[in-house]
Amino acid sequence: MNKMITPIAVAFLLLLGSMMTSSCNKDFLEKPFSVTFNEDSVFVKYENTEKLVNDMYNAGPYYLQLSVGVTSTTRLGGSMLESATDFGGSFRANANYGAHKFNFGTVDAEWLTNSKTGEDIYANHYKAIRKAFTLLERIDEVPDATPAQKERIKAEAQTMIALQYFELMKRYGGVPLVTKKLNVQTDEVNLPRSPLSDIYNYIIQMLDAAIANPNFAARYDGLDFGHLNKAFAYSLKAKAALYVASPLFNTATPYMDFGGNNNLICLMGYDPARWETAVKFADEAIKYCESNSYAMVNTSNVNLNYTISYQYKPNQGNTEMIWATQLVTNPSMAYWIPRGTPFSGGFSSNLVSMNMVERYQNKDGSYVNWNGVVTTPPNDPTAPYKNLDPRFNQTVMHNMQNLYGTTQIQYYEHENPSLAGNNSPSKAQTQWSHQVRKHVYGYEDRALTQKTWSPICSQMRVTDLYMMYAEALNETLATPDQRIYDKINLIRSRSGMPNIPTGLSKDEMRIKIQNEWAIEFAFEEYRFWDLKRWKMGSVFKGPVYDVAVKKLNNNTYTYTKYKFEDRPFYDWYYLHPFPPSEVSLQYGLVQNPGW
Template sequence: MMNFKRFIPGTVAILSIVFMLLASSCQKDFLEKPFSVTFNEDSVFAKYENAQKLVFDMYALKPYYLDLSVQTVATRRLNGSLLESATDFGCSFRLNANYFTHKFNFGTVQAENLTNQVDGEDSYPDHYKTIRKAFTLIERIDEVPDAPANQKERIKAEAKTMIAFNYFELMKRYGGVPLLKKRLNPGTDDLNIARSPLSDVYAYIIQLLDEAIVVQEFAPRYDNNDFGRLNKAFAYGLKAKAALYVASPLFNTATPYLNFGGNNKLICMGSNDPNRWVTAAKYASDAITYCESNGYAIINTANKNINYTISYQYRPNEGNTEVMWGTMKVTNPNMAYWIPRGTPFTGGFSSNLASINLIEKYQNKDGSYVNWNSVITTPPNDPTFPYKNLDPRFDQSIMYNGQTLYTGVAIQYYEHETVALHGNNSPAKASTQWSHQVRKHVYGYENRTITGKTWQPMCAIMRLTELYMIQAEAQNEAAAAPDATVYGRINTIRNRSDMPNLPTGLSKDDMRKKIQDEWGIEFVFEEYRYFDLKRWKLGDVFKGPVYDVKVKKLNNNTYTYTKYKYEDRPFYDWYYLHPLPPSEVNLQYGLIQNPGW
C-alpha cells in the first residue's frame, strides 16, 4: 500500500501555488483580496479566470527532456543527459562524472535516486500531485459561476486525459501502481492505498480516455495560445500507445521478467493473449482515422531533406500537421550542451554522443547499408564519404566528421597522421570522446549564438507518425505475415524522407526487426529507445557491446574510419521496471517494491 497523506497538500499549500499563478497574471481585482487564510479553494472556483490558473498549474509538471544542464548539485532531470545515452545508442561525455546516465552504463543506479530525486529518470510523487490537481478540477469546475458550459466540459475531458497520461507514465515504468479514482479526503478516506494489478491500471487508463473522447467540446487540436494543452487526438493516440505496451512481451505474459510469487499480477497481465495485439492495432487505426479526419497529416513536402525535422521541431502554426501534443519549457537554452568540443564552438560540451550501434541502423537511400565492420578509406579530400548517401534523417539527427553545420564551419573529429595537424574537434585536441553526437533538436540552430535566432525546443510527446508505427507493429504481430497495412504504414514514413519501400516478402520475424529499427531511427533522441527495448524484453541489447569509430586523416588527404569496441555494459533483469521510491516503501505501510530492488 501507499500512504497518500503527504501527497494531499493543506489549504495554505494549495493556495500558495494558485496565488503565485494569479499574481503572475496581473489580475488586480483578485490580487486586492487580502493574503490570508480566507483565501481558500472556494475562492479559486468562484471565478472562471481564477480556475483557469489551476488548469495551467495542472501542466506544471508536464514532461520535458530538453532542458539540459549538468552540475555538481543536480538541478535537471538526468543531470544533462538524454535518455538515449542510457541505451546502446549513446553515451554522455565521460570526463564529466555528473551525467546521470553514467549510472545506467556502469550498473550503479540507486533506487531512490532513479525515481525520487531531481536528477533521476522519474519523480514518482509528481505524477500523483498532477493527478490530484486534475481530480480537483473534475470535481469542482462545474461550480464556477461564470465559466462557459463548453469550457467546463472541455476542462473535465482535459483533466481525465491528464490523469490517464500520468497513469500510463507510471504503468510503463513501474507496472501496477496505487490507483486513485478520486481526490482523497484525509478526514474520510483511507490513505493507505495498495498497488493495483497492472490489468486494472490499464483498464482505468482506457476508461478515462473513452470518457474524454465522447466529450463533444473536447477539440481534436488546440493551436496558437492553446498549443500545449491536451486534446482529443492525443486521447485517441494514448489509447493505442497504452494498448501497445500491454500487448508487448514485457507485460503480455503469465511469466514476468522475475518471479514475483503472488504479486506477479503487479508486473504482468497474467497471460499471453495475442488478441492484445489486435486491440492495439484497432486503437491505432481508430486514432489515425480520427486524426486524419480532423486536419492531421504526415508531413510530406517536396523537400524530403526537411520533412523529418518539421515533424518533431516545428509548431502547428509553422506548418507541422503531425504533432498531437508538444511541450515547451525553455527559450534559448545553453548551447554548450549541444555543440561540439573545440573551436570554433567555444565552450561546447558534446554532452550526448551517438554510438555506431545507432549509425549502423541507417540505410543508404537505395536500401543498402554501410559496412562499418571493415576499415573505410575515403577518396582524397572527401571526409563525408561514408555518410553521403544515408537516409536524410541521419544528417538531421547526428553530427559527424566533415559535416558543415553552418556556413564555413565543418566538424573536424579526425586525428591526423601528422600530430601537429589534428582536427579542431578531435580527441587529441579537444578531448572529444566519440566521433558522432546529437544534432537532433538543435538542427538549424547550431549558430544561434551568432545569429541571435530564438530557439525554443519542443518535445513532441506524440505525433501522427507514432500511430503509424503502432499500427504497423501491432498488425504485424497480430497477423500470420505482414500485410499491406504493415507495409503501407512503414513505407509512408520512409518515403517522406526519400527512403525506398521495404522489400516485399518479408517474414513476420524479419518485419519485426525492420519495425524495431524504424522505431529507433524515426524517434531517436525522443526518449523511445529506452522504453522500447524494455517493452520488447530485449534487455541484452543494453549490454552492447557499444561501438565507436576512430577517424584518422592521412597525409595523402584520405580519411579512415575504424570501428572499435568502446565497452560492454551491465543490464540486470530487475532493470526492466523502475523501483518505487524506497523512502515510501521503507515507511512500512504495505507498499510492495518491484522485484530485485
C-alpha cells in the same frame, strides 16, 4: 489633596480596566486582509482556475531541459535516456551525468525515482493526478465559466490523469490507483499497488470519458497549442494498448518471478486479442486524426520533412504533431550544442554510438560496412556518410559534416599530432566521434540564423500512430500484408528512402519495424522504453562501439570502429524501482522484484 486623588485614581482604574477587558477582544490577533488564494477562493473565478490548469501541465513529460551548468538539479544530470541504451552514452569526463549509472550498473533506486537528477520523481505523477482531480471535482463551482469551458477542462484533466498513469505504468507496472483527491485526514491513504490490468483499464476509462466529451476539441492551435486534445486521447489509448500487448506485460511469466504479486508486473497470461485491440485503437486514432486535419508532413523537401515533423510548430507547417510539451520558454542552447563544435556552447553530454550509426541505410537501401578500417579518398572526408538516409544528417553530428556555410565539424586526430594547424578538439573534449544534432538542427549558429531556439518536446504525432498500427498489425497476422508495408513505406519515402523489400516474413518485418522506430524516433526517449517492452534487455548490454577518426598526412581519413565498452543489464532493470523511502513506509507498496 484627596479631592485630587480620587478622580485621577478612578480615571486610572477605568483606563486599566478597559485595557484588561480588551484582552478578551481577540481581534488584536486577527490577520489583516491580504491577497492570497486558498482552494475555495481559487474556484471563485475562471481566471484563477485557468492558472491551475496551466500549473497542471507542468508535470511534463519533458526531455529537453538539459543544462550541464546545473547537473545537480537536472533530470539524469543532463543526459537523455538514449545515453542509457545501446544508441548512446553520456560524456564520461563528467561523472554527474546520470546515464552513467546505467552504463556501469550502479543505478540506485532512491536516486532513480526520487531525486532531481534521477529519471523520474515518483510522487510527482501523483501531484499532477491530484491537481487534475481537484479541477474535476470543483470546476463546476466556478460561477463565471461557461459549461463548454468547464467540460473542456474536465476532459483535459481526465486525459492528464490517464497520461500520468500511463507514465507510471510504463515505468513501474501496477501502482496504487488513486481515483479522487485524497484527504489526508479522512481518507485511507495507505493504498497498496493495484494490478497492472486495473491501471490499464483505468487509463482507457479516463480516455473514453474524455473522448465522449463533445467540448473536447480534436486540436488546439494558436495560443492554445500545447493543451491536451481529443486526438491525443485517442492516440494515448493506442499507445497504452500497444504497451500492454507487448511482450513485457502480455505474458503469464513476468520478467522475474514475483510470486503472488505477478499481477502487478504482468497481465497473467498471453492474449493475442491485446494486439488486436492495439490495432483497433491505432486505427481509430489514425482515422480520427486524418478526419480532423492532421496529416503526415510530406513536402517535396525530403531532406527537411523529418525535422519539420518533430521540431516545427503547427503554424510553421507541422501538420502531424498531435501533442508536444514545451516547458521552458528558451532553454539554453549552449547545453544542447554538441561538444567540439567551433561555436559558442558545446556542452551537450549526449553522444551517439556506432550501434546507432550502423542502423542507417544508404539511400539505395544498402548499408555502409563499418567493419574494418574505412579509408576515405583524398579530400573526401565524409565519404562513408555521403549517401546515408537524410534523417542521419538531421540527427547526428559527424566528422567534417557541413553545418552551415562552409563551417565543418572536426572530430579527427592527426596522424602526426605536431602538425601545424591541428585545431580539432581533442578526444578528451568529445570522447566519441558522433554527437546528437537532432534537437538543434538548423540552429547551430545563432549568430548566423538569428533564430531563437524554443523547441517543443514531441509526445505524439501521426507517424507514431502509423508505427503503432504497423507493429500491432504485424503481430496479429501470420504474414505481413500491404497495410503494414504502406505505413512503413510512407514514413520512409517522405524522407527520400526506398521502400522496404517485399515478401518479408512476420519476424523479418518485426525487425524492420523496430529499426524504423529506432530511426524515426531517435533521441526522443523511445528506445529505452521500446527495448524494455519488447523484452530485449540483452541489447542494452552492447557491446557499444565508437569510431576513431584519424586524418592522415595525405589528406585521407580513416574511420576505425572500436569497442568502447560492454554494459550490464540486469533483469530487474525492466521496471523502475519505487523509491525505497516510499517502500519503507510499509503501507503495502511492494517493491518491484530485484531492487
